[in-house]
Amino acid sequence: MGKDYEPAVFEKKWQERWQESGIWKADAQTGKPKFFLMFAYPGTSGFLHVGHMRGYTYSDVITRYKRMTGYNVLFPVGTHASGNLCQTFARKVERNDQSTIELLTESGASSEEIEKLKEPAYVAEFLSQVYINEYWKKFGFLADWDRFITTIDTGYKKFIQWQFRKLHARGMLTQKPYYGTACMECGPVAVDASETDISQGGNAEKQEWILLKFKMDDEFLMAATLRPETVFGQTNFWANPDVEYVKARVNGEVWIISPQCAEKLSFQKNSVEIIGKIGGKNLIGRTVMAPVIDREIPVLPSRFTDPDFGTGLVTSVPSDAPYDWIALQDLTNDPETCRKFGLDPEMVRNIEPIPIIESKGWGPNPAAEICRKMGITDQNDPKLEEATKEIYKAGFHTGRMRENCGQFAGKPVATAKDEVKAMMLEMGVADVMYDLSEPVICRCGAKVIMKLIPDQWFIDYGHPEVTEIAKAHVPKMNIQPQTYKDNLPGALDWFKERACVRMGNWLGTPFPFDERWTIEPISDSTLYSAYYIVSGAVNQGILDPEKLNDAFFDHIFLGNGSPDEVSKVTGINAKVIAGLRKDFKYWYPLNINLGGKEHQTVHFPVFLLNHAAILPDNMPKGLFVHWWISGKAGKMSKSKGGAEPIPDAASTYTVDGLRLYYCHISSPHVDVEWDPASVYNSRKSVERAWYFAGELLEMQGGGEKPIDAWLESQFHINVHKASSMMDDIKLREAANIIYFDIVNDLKWYLRRGGNNSELLRKAINAWIRMMAPFTPHMAEELWEMAENADMVSASRYPDTSEFNIDEKALEIEEYLESVLADISGILKMTGMIPKRICLYTAYQWKYEVQRMMAQEGKDMGAVMKHAQLVPELKSKSKEISAFASRLMKDMKRFGDGGIPVNEQNEELEALRAAIDLFGKEFSCEVSVFSGDEPDLYDPSNKRNVASPGKPGIHVE
Known part of the structure; x- marks a missing residue:
């Protein structure tokens, strides 16, 4: 082939041509079918990495294909600047964080720009431009750049305030006290799998600890438990002799707890005052009065009690808690330690488990049973955690309280748990503390805790009518993968009240009913597909964002009022208003919302529920969930490092190579470990296709032969199969046909003596068009080499009608291939x-x-x-x-x-x-x-x- 493969040259050339051509612009065209796709916009928390580009690439491949199959395509993009993302980045710049400054410098930021990045609002602007110009455009995306949004734009804020007034009118906004997650520096943050506000702990769950009061003189040793129903089996109390506990005055009582617990409680109780300290070793040997059972039990030493876990003190139920059973065995078998703390070894030996729960498959002392079964012999065995979960699961789902459990005897554990808790709280022998199931770190680096917010606002997603509208719509949707479609109705049922606003120095939309609050980042990202309809007019100066009010949005999205009426109250030209209403009716509903698997549990459910509440006649048509590109140690993270920068990867593997890698390496619905060798193979596949297609285009002459009918037939089949796969968004299967099956077919044609240059040019033209959605830069260059006038991106995707099918020719070649295989098998054997x-x-x-x-x-x-x-x-x-x-x-x-x-x-x-x-x-x-x-x-x-x-x- 005469022309070398120069990917960097092709990328620059065709990205400029696409931009100049305006092929990416989306205008409503009556009578032409439309396709509207968006991806979940990224948070402006820093530079993106190769893992992010997986889903974004799917979006461009899908929309390029739809454009080539006759659809009018709307593919808008935006960024999510709400919350504390930009503040966190700005703080790093302000304190001259070396890694951040080096990354900015390497990325081409000037010293003036770096200085401006100390302002959070500029961070959003700067990173948005990086995402557009350095990532999306350089990956060849044909997004409608005119409609770009950030969530701190004036027009966007007006839209979100309208949305919240609609939710309020629906009766879905409520206010009450709430224990929420908060950064100790930044204030309230959201803790969920998307990790929008946090850098660690996205899977943490809110836990309600019951604090049991053990009277000791005029003070209380406080033990935290997640299993209040087990109080009937208490035999002793555990304290860590190496921990220095504090005495804290809480609501008029003196509690002995760990310092970490006191700090947590200070965010949840009206008054927590530290009045003294006491060493754990000074508690050993004392006796305390156990609540509910009203029996004195001894305080014994154990180092499994963690000061950062609960209160740092634990009540012991050795019948049902493997940790307690093993700790008791360790101490029983260690009289020397008993004597060291002044304990009578005989007293310790005489402590026996008290059976309290009858569980299916377990005897009276399940903790001892499972420890023997799993071979657990000491407190440091990591299998203790698994044993604890298994016993708790069996007890909760199959257990009943035994006869020694008073008024709760015979009741299922699941019922008794809540009833015992309620009784103890009413008696005043217990209190409540909230905590997280694992450590959570804010993006600023500070710890996230649970905090009492006395007047928190919520969106009530448990609204019965709204939930039913959303659930009833799910079966009508195109949702991939199928497993998510099956599980989504359950997720919609699960959603109830969700905190929707925060106080503090946040970027975002002021809450319209009390502007001291800012709407939090998940709640302001649930209906934004609708705002893309008007964002283009705002960005081009056709709409003044300050004039956007409820009357405007009511007309555009709901059809309320007339253009003239809205014009009078907004000052916006009536023709502009009428045009935008027409645009909304044309483009809506959204065809696909595409996002990573972290959005399954939060973003996608509330996206549907907000549509059900406000736009029930325009429910979305589809959801597409993709899994992650992971590093060696798990999910890639821009905040945690270890992820290859996008420009570096594009330079090494080429943009088309990366695009093919994302689409062909696996199903979109499984995690993939980033593997440079696999990515390089994708680059080589693109390169081989380039040279092979070029060689075929250069072939001259050649007459008709019987094998020609077979090649025509194979292209008929491959076009049909690839189109079907693309229609079903089976990108891997389509890529396999286009980059491997077709190559093999063309090679077979040449092996069989085929050399009809006219037929080959026809086949290569179809092949180039099939490659265009996946590897558009190479495809455009080949299309130009083939002397086609227009851009391949603007051409029509191949149709089966372009190629005749000859069943007999197919049978003959299949027969000959089988004969070849049989001969090869004989020779090999x-x-x-x-x-x-x-x-x-x-x-x-x-x-x-x-x-x-x-x-x-x-x-x-x-x-x-x-x-x-x-x-x-x-x-x-x-x-x-x-x-x-x-x-x-x-x-x-x-x-x-x-x-x-x-x-x-x-x-x-x-x-x-x-x-x-x-x-x-x-x-x-x-x-x-x-x-x-x-x-x-x-x-x-x-x-x-x-x-x-x-x-x-x-x-x-």
Whole structure:
């Protein structure tokens, strides 16, 4: 091929051409089908990495295909600047964080820009431009850049305030006290799998700890438990002798707790005052009065009690808690430690578990049972956590309280748990503390805790009508993967009240009913697909964002009022208003919302619920969930490092190579570990396609041959299969056809002596168009080389009508491929280097029997009876019976379609026409014989074993 593969040159050239052409612009066109896709916009928290580009690339591939199949495409993009993302980045710049400054400098930021990045609002502007110009445009995306939004734009804020007034009118906004997650520096943050506000702990769950009060003189040792129903089995109390506890005055009582617990409580109680300290070793040997059971129990030493976990003190229930059982065994078997703390070893030995729960599959002391079963012998065994979960699960789901549990005897554990808690709180022998199930770190680096917010605002997603609208719509949607579609109704049921505003120095939309609050980042990102309809007019200066009010949005999105009426109250031109209403009716509803798997539990459910509440007549049509590109240690993270920067990867692997990698490496619905070797293979696949297509385009002349009909037929099939896969968003399957199956077909055509340059040009033109959605830069360059006038991105995707299909040609080539494979198998098995290969078709009578079997089906008697009527077959009853039995097995293999019917003369003709192919393939002389030829050369009787469609093969 004359032209070298120069990906960097092609990328720059075609990205400029696409931008100049305006092919990315989306304008409503009456009568033309539309396709509207958006991806979940990224938070402006820093530079993106190669993991992010997976889903974004899917979006561009899908929309390019839709554009080429006749759809009018709207593919807008934006960024999510709400919350504390930009503040966190700005703080790093302000304190001259070395890694951040180096990254900015390497990315081309000037010293003036770096200085401006100390302002959060500029961070949003700066990073938005990086995402557009350095990532999305340089990946060849044809997004509608005119409609770009950030969530701190004036117009966007007006839209979100309208949305919240609609939710309020729906009766979905409520206010009440709430224990929420908050950064100790930044204030309230959201903790969920998307990690919008946080850098660690997205899977943490809110836990309600019951604080049990153990009276000791005039003070209380406080033990935290998640299982209040187990108080009936208390035998002793655990304190860590290495921990220095504090005495805290809480609501008029003196509590002994860990310092960490006191700090947490200070955010949840009206008053927490530290009045003293006491060492854990000074608690050992004391006795305390256990609540509910009103019995004194001893305080014993144990180092499994963690000061950062609960209160740092634990009540012991060795019957049902494996940690307690093992700790008690350790101490029982260590009289020296007992004496060290002034404990009577005999007293410790006399402590026995008190059975309190009957669980299916377990005896009276399940903790002891499971420790023996799992071979757990000391407190440091990591299997203790698994054992604890198993016993708790069995007890909660199958357990009932035993007769020694007072008024709760016989009740299911699941019921008793809440009832015991309520009783203890009413008696005043317990309190409540909230905590997180694992450490959570804010993006600023500070710890996230649970905090009481006395007047928190919520969106009530438990609204029955809204939930039912959303659930009823799910079956009508195109949701991938299917497992998510199956699980989504349950997720919608689960959503109830969700905190929607925060106080503090946040970027975002002021809450319209109390502007001291700012709407939090998840709540302001649930309906924004609708705002894309008007954002273009705002960005181009056609709309003044300050004039956008409820009357405007009510008309555009709900059809309320008339353009003239809205014009009077907004000052916006009535024709502009009418045009935007027309645009909304054209583009909406959204066809696909695409996002990562972290959005399954939060963003996607509330996206549907907000549409159900405000736009029930325009519910979204589809959701597409993709999984992650992970690093060696798990999910890639721009905040945690370890992720390859996008420009570096694009330079190393090429943009088209990366695009093909994302689409072909696996199903979109599984995690993929970033592997440079695999990415490089994708680059090489693109490069090989470039050179191969170029060579074929340069071929000249060549007449028509029988193999031409096969190539036409294969392209008909491949276009049909690839189109079907693309329609179903099976990108991996489509890419496999386009970059591998088609290449193999073209190579087979050349091997078979095909050289029709006119047909090849027709095939290559179709192939280039099929590659265009995946590897558009290479495709455009090839399209231009093929002397096409327009851009391939603006051309029509191939249609099956462009290629004729010849079933007989397909059968012949399939037959020849199978013969080649059989010969190769023989040579591999024998290790022979052939000098001559002889091929023999079956006897003609076998073809006759095959035809009878196709007619009579599995009725062997009918076949034999039919054979007796044919003079040439009457004398071969025994042979026919044996042959027909073999064919019967083939019928099972071919299924309902029945066995194929072959003709001897066609096989003979096909084999003789392929003598040159076989000769070149195996570098030897090749002879072809009919099984019925008299006195033919057949030294190993191979014609006797030949069957229709499977010639006998003799090698020498």
